[in-house]
Amino acid sequence: MQEEMVEPAVRGTRYVIDAAAESGTVRRVVLTSSIGAVAMDPRREPDAVVDESCWSDLDFCKKTKNWYCYGKAAAERAAWEAAAARGVDLVVVVPVLVQGPALQPSVNASLMHVLKYLNGSAKTYANAVQAYVHVRDAADAHVRVFEAPRAAGRYICADAVLHREDVVRTLRKSFPGYPVPERCSDEVNPRKQPYKISNQRLRELGLEFTPAAQALYDTVVCFQEKGILPLPVPAPTPASPDA
Structure with missing residues (x-):
């Protein structure tokens, strides 16, 4: 299961970043991540707010064999590493x-x-x-973070x-x-x-x-x-x- 879910996700994400960098015409890449990359953390306090600073604990995901969340977190981390190395402007939407x-x-x-x-x-x-x-809000979020010049980093998409x-x-x-x-x-x-979750960053984009x-x-x-x-x-x- 690890080989089926994790490796293709990580490899495919890197391919996309490499292709964007080599094209010379892509001004921004918007990646669809998942709440699975964010919320799977057993150490999070009950009153803590899940926001863009949160990451799923890879060791915990591996221990519990939650390969979906492991793959989503690993793929997003790989995207950030590849974007930094290739100089690609990356913005990530994190839908629930x-x-x-x-x-x-x-x-x-x-x-x-x-x-x-x-x-x-x-x-x-x-x-x-x-x-x-709502699926329409998820679609709207992708358009907004692509078009807004000031958009950067991660954006949790949740109602x-x-x-x-x-x-x-x-x-x-x-x-x-x-x-x-x-x-x-x-x-x-x-x-x-x-649990508490913040959608403040997307609301700031309207x-x-x-x-x-x-x-x-x-x-x-x-x-x-x-x-x-x-x-x-x-x-x-x-x-x-x-x-």
Whole structure:
């Protein structure tokens, strides 16, 4: 798994930086990183704010075999090293879990995060938290950091951090016809508290974030429009006693 996820990511990132440097015409490279490169740090205090200064702990990722986060962190670090060595102007957007309308016909891992709560495959929800952002905001962020002359460094792209209970409650309220789970899989441990995350740098570039609830809603509508999720059958109306 390490060879499959880490090495291609690192190698591919370096290739892009090298190609940009050798072209002689690229004025800025905008790299899409991931919250996986930022948030996986067991030493972070509960009240600490996750911002652009944070990095995932590579040793911890390796110890826990979290090769996704390891690969994202390693690839971004490689990009910064290569950009510095080749004199490339690099800016990095760090999206959290992206939701909203999808262009591709298939369901990727990010969208399956929501689909499983609607199609009956998940009977419970996890005692866990996640940060969310609308796909249009993620796209907007890339344009803004490319066009703004003063843009530099990393930019976390996130609206809010939600507990899974908040997610399923939002889905249930907007789409009551689907079998959204009502029970947590962990009924022993205390409810996980959302961590704090900063999107200040992108807001300073003028990005106004779409509420996470809207991103979830747009995701489900996309599923319906693509036929991935059938329209719910309305509950039958009870017969009138006088009928």
